Amino acid sequence: MKESDPILEVENLSASTDNLPILKGVSLTVYPGEIHAIMGRNGCGKSTLSKIIAGHPSYNITNGYIKFLGENINSLEPEERSQSGIFLGFQYPIEIPGVSNLEFLRVSTNARRKFLNKEELDTFDFEELVKEKLEIVKMDHAFLSRSVNQGFSGGEKKRNEILQMALLEPKIAILDETDSGLDIDALRIVASGIKKISNAQTGIILITHYQRLLDEIKPNYVHVMSDGQIIKTGESDLALELEEKGYEWTDNFIKET
Amino acid sequence: MVNENLVKDVVKEPYKYGFVTDIETEKIEKGLNEDIIKLISQKKEEPKFLLDFRLKAFKKWQKMKEPDWAALGYKKIDYQDIIYYSAPKQKEKLSSLDEVDPKLLETFDKLGIPLTEQKKLTNVAVDAVFDSVSIATTFREELAEHGVIFCSISEAVKNHADLIEKYLGTVVPTSDNYFAALNSAVFSDGSFVYIPKGVTCPMDLSSYFRINSGDSGQFERTLIIAEESSSVSYLEGCTAPMFDTNTLHAAVVELIALDDASIKYSTVQNWYAGDEEGIGGIFNFVTKRGKCLGKRSKISWSQVETGSAITWKYPSCLLLGEESVGEFYSVALTNNLQQADTGTKMIHIGPKTKSTIVSKGISAGNSKNSYRGLVKMGTKATGSRNYSQCDSMLIGDQASANTFPYIKSQQPNSEIEHEASTCRISEDQLFYLQSRGIEFEEAVSMMVSGFCRDVFNQLPMEFAAEADKLLALKLEGSVG
Numbered sequence: 001m002k003e004s005d006p007i008l009e010v011e012n013l014s015a016s017t018d019n020l021p022i023l024k025g026v027s028l029t030v031y032p033g034e035i036h037a038i039m040g041r042n043g044c045g046k047s048t049l050s051k052i053i054a055g056h057p058s059y060n061i062t063n064g065y066i067k068f069l070g071e072n073i074n075s076l077e078p079e080e081r082s083q084s085g086i087f088l089g090f091q092y093p094i095e096i097p098g099v100s101n102l103e104f105l106r107v108s109t110n111a112r113r114k115f116l117n118k119e120e121l122d123t124f125d126f127e128e129l130v131k132e133k134l135e136i137v138k139m140d141h142a143f144l145s146r147s148v149n150q151g152f153s154g155g156e157k158k159r160n161e162i163l164q165m166a167l168l169e170p171k172i173a174i175l176d177e178t179d180s181g182l183d184i185d186a187l188r189i190v191a192s193g194i195k196k197i198s199n200a201q202t203g204i205i206l207i208t209h210y211q212r213l214l215d216e217i218k219p220n221y222v223h224v225m226s227d228g229q230i231i232k233t234g235e236s237d238l239a240l241e242l243e244e245k246g247y248e249w250t251d252n253f254i255k256e257t
Numbered sequence: 258m259v260n261e262n263l264v265k266d267v268v269k270e271p272y273k274y275g276f277v278t279d280i281e282t283e284k285i286e287k288g289l290n291e292d293i294i295k296l297i298s299q300k301k302e303e304p305k306f307l308l309d310f311r312l313k314a315f316k317k318w319q320k321m322k323e324p325d326w327a328a329l330g331y332k333k334i335d336y337q338d339i340i341y342y343s344a345p346k347q348k349e350k351l352s353s354l355d356e357v358d359p360k361l362l363e364t365f366d367k368l369g370i371p372l373t374e375q376k377k378l379t380n381v382a383v384d385a386v387f388d389s390v391s392i393a394t395t396f397r398e399e400l401a402e403h404g405v406i407f408c409s410i411s412e413a414v415k416n417h418a419d420l421i422e423k424y425l426g427t428v429v430p431t432s433d434n435y436f437a438a439l440n441s442a443v444f445s446d447g448s449f450v451y452i453p454k455g456v457t458c459p460m461d462l463s464s465y466f467r468i469n470s471g472d473s474g475q476f477e478r479t480l481i482i483a484e485e486s487s488s489v490s491y492l493e494g495c496t497a498p499m500f501d502t503n504t505l506h507a508a509v510v511e512l513i514a515l516d517d518a519s520i521k522y523s524t525v526q527n528w529y530a531g532d533e534e535g536i537g538g539i540f541n542f543v544t545k546r547g548k549c550l551g552k553r554s555k556i557s558w559s560q561v562e563t564g565s566a567i568t569w570k571y572p573s574c575l576l577l578g579e580e581s582v583g584e585f586y587s588v589a590l591t592n593n594l595q596q597a598d599t600g601t602k603m604i605h606i607g608p609k610t611k612s613t614i615v616s617k618g619i620s621a622g623n624s625k626n627s628y629r630g631l632v633k634m635g636t637k638a639t640g641s642r643n644y645s646q647c648d649s650m651l652i653g654d655q656a657s658a659n660t661f662p663y664i665k666s667q668q669p670n671s672e673i674e675h676e677a678s679t680c681r682i683s684e685d686q687l688f689y690l691q692s693r694g695i696e697f698e699e700a701v702s703m704m705v706s707g708f709c710r711d712v713f714n715q716l717p718m719e720f721a722a723e724a725d726k727l728l729a730l731k732l733e734g735s736v737g
Contacts, residue, residue: 054692055691055692056688056692057684057688058684077691077697078688078691078692079691079692079693079694079695079696079697081692082691082692082693082694083694088692090689093689094683094685094686094688094689096686096689096690096703096704096707097680097707097708098704098706098707098708098709098710099703099704099706099707100707103703104690104693104695104703107695107699107703108690108693108694108695111693111694111695111696112694115694147707164693168693168694
C-alpha cells in the first residue's frame with residue numbers, strides 16, 4: 001500500500017485519431033516522488049500517450065480515463081490541465097515567430113500562478129524569477145528576448161522546455177524524448193535541471209530511447225510499450241536489459257500476452 | 258478539426274462603435290451635379306479658385322470610369338443616391354468648445370476621444386470630424402506658439418488661402434483617379450497641417466473621422482505641409498455606426514515634405530465592416546500620397562486596417578528629392594466577408610532614394626485580402642534602393658490572401674528586393690501555447706500580434722497599444 005494518493009491514474013486508456021486506434025488499453029499510475037520511464041519503438045504510442053494526457057485535440061479517447069489528483073480530466077482543455085499542474089515537455093518544441101520568449105514565459109507562468117491563487121507577476125518581478133530559473137538550465141539571458149524557440153538549436157529548445165518546467169512547477173511532468181538531440185554536456189545540464197525541479201511531491205514520466213538519460217535520472221519503474229499497450233513493467237534494470245537485448249527481445253512478450 | 262471551428266468562433270467580434278448619434282443634421286438633397294457642387298462651395302463660403310478647382314475635377318470625373326482592376330467584388334455604386342453634404346446643426350460661429358452641442362462631445366467621449374478642456378488627451382492635439390464638418394480642434398493656441406497651423410481644411414481655406422492654393426492638388430491631381438476626382442469635386446472637410454521651417458511639432462497631431470449618417474458619403478481632404486527641417490507625427494482614427502446599407506468614404510490625403518523634413522502618418526482604420534453575411538459596412542476608397550520634394554526628406558506611412566466592407570487604398574510616396582526616404586508599414590485584417598485590396602506605390606525619381614515596404618495581411622472567415630504594390634525606379638534614380646516584405650497569415654480554411662507586387666525599373670544602377678511569405682496558425686502552435694496554460698483566445702491573439710510586431714513597432718506608442726487591443730478585440734469571441 002502506498003501512503004499517499006496517486007498524482008496520475010491512466011486506466012485502460014484507448015484513443016484514436018482519424019478513426020485510427022493508437023492506444024489500446026494503457027494503464028499507468030504515478031505516485032508522488034516516483035519517476036517512470038516509458039520506452040519502446042518509434043510509433044508504439046509513447047508520444048501519443050503524452051499528448052493525450054496533455055489534452056491534444058487531435059485524439060479521441062474511445063475508452064478508459066485519465067485521473068489527475070483524483071479528478072477525471074478527460075474533458076479538460078489543454079490550458080486547464082497545464083494550469084492545474086500537468087506539464088508536457090515536447091519532443092519537438094514548436095517555433096512561434098514574433099512572440100517574445102520572455103512574454104510567453106510570463107503569461108504562461110502567470111496562468112499557473114493564478115490557478116494556485118498566487119499573485120501574478122509583472123515584467124520586473126518576473127525578470128527576477130526567470131533569472132533564478134535560467135541558472136538551473138544554464139541558459140543565457142539573451143534567449144528571453146528572442147521569439148519562442150525560433151532559431152534555437154535542438155539543445156536550446158530542450159533547455160527552454162526545462163526552463164518552462166522550472167517556472168510552472170508542475171505536479172507531474174511528462175518529458176517526451178527530452179534527451180534526444182542533446183550532446184553529453186547538454187544532457188547533464190538537462191538531467192540535473194530535472195532533478196532540481198522534482199521533489200517528493202512531484203511525479204515524472206520520462207519517455208526515452210536511451211539508457212544514458214536513465215543513468216542520470218534513475219527511474220523507479222520502466223514500462224515497455226508496443227502497439228499502443230504497455231507490454232512489460234519492471235524496475236530500472238529493465239532498461240539496462242532492454243539496451244542490451246534490443247526491442248526484438250520485447251517482441252516475445254507480445255506473443256506471450 | 259475541432260480547433261478550426263474554435264478559430265472561427267474566436268474571430269467573431271461585436272463592433273463597439275456602431276451607435277448612431279441622434280442629432281439634428283443639415284443635409285442637402287441626394288445626387289451630384291454642378292449645382293450641388295456650387296451649393297457645397299457656397300455653404301463653406303469658399304473663394305473662387307476653390308470652386309473652379311471643384312468644377313474642373315467634376316468635369317474630369319464625369320469622363321472617367323470607375324476602376325475595376327482591384328481584386329474586389331461589390332454592387333455598383335449609385336452616385337446619384339448619395340448625399341454629398343451633411344452637417345450637425347449648430348450655431349454659425351463657435352467661439353469655444355462650450356458652444357459645441359453636448360451630444361457631439363458625448364459622441365467623441367464614447368469613442369474615447371474626449372475634446373473638452375478638462376478631459377482632453379494631454380499629449381495629442383485632436384481635430385474631430387463628424388460627417389462633413391470639423392467639430393473642434395484642441396491645443397490650437399499651444400501649437401500656434403510654435404507657428405504650427407492645425408485646423409480644419411475649411412478654416413484653412415478662409416485663413417490660409419495662399420497655402421491651400423499653392424499646394425492643394427499638387428500631390429494628388431484632380432484627374433489622378435476616379436475617386437480622387439470625386440473627392441476633389443465634393444470634399445467637405447478634413448484636416449490641415451502646416452509645420453514651419455525648422456520646427457519639430459511639440460505634440461502628435463490627430464484627426465478622428467466619424468461617419469454618423471447612413472445615406473451621406475464622407476469625402477474628407479487632408480493636407481500636410483512640412484517645411485524645411487521640420488517634423489511631425491500625425492495620427493488618424495476612424496469609426497462609423499452600423500447600417501445595413503453601404504456608405505461611401507472617398508478621402509484624399511496629400512503630404513508634402515521639403516528639404517530634411519519628415520512626416521510620419523499613422524492610421525488605425527476601424528470603419529464598420531458589415532455583418533457576418535456581408536450586409537452593410539463602409540466602402541473605403543482612399544487616395545493617400547506623399548511627395549518627398551526636398552533633399553533628404555522622409556515620409557512614413559503606417560496603417561492598421563481592420564474595418565470597412567471594402568478597402569481600396571494605396572498610401573504612396575513620390576521620392577523626388579535626392580536621398581529622400583519613403584516607408585510603408587501596414588497591417589490589414591479582414592474577417593467574415595470583408596475585402597481589402599491595399600498596398601503602396603514607391604516611385605523613385607531622384608537619385609539615392611530609399612524605400613521600405615512591410616505589409617502584413619491577416620485573413621479570417623471568408624474574407625479576401627490582397628496586397629498590391631508598385632515599386633518604380635525612374636531613369637534618374639541612380640543608386641536607389643527598395644526593400645519589400647509581404648507576409649500573409651490565413652486563419653481557417655475559407656479565407657484568401659493574394660500578393661500582387663509590380664516592379665518597374667528603368668535604372669540599372671538601383672536595387673529592388675522583394676520577399677513574400679504565407680503562413681497559417683497551426684494546430685501545433687496553438688496546442689503548444691495552450692499546453693502552457695495560455696487560453697485559446699489569448700494564444701491566437703498572441704500569435705497575430707507576433708505576426709504584426711514589425712509594423713506595430715513603427716506606430717506611435719499610444720497607437721501601438723490601441724492597435725494591439727483592436728486586433729485582440731477583432732479576434733475576441735466566445736470559445737466553443
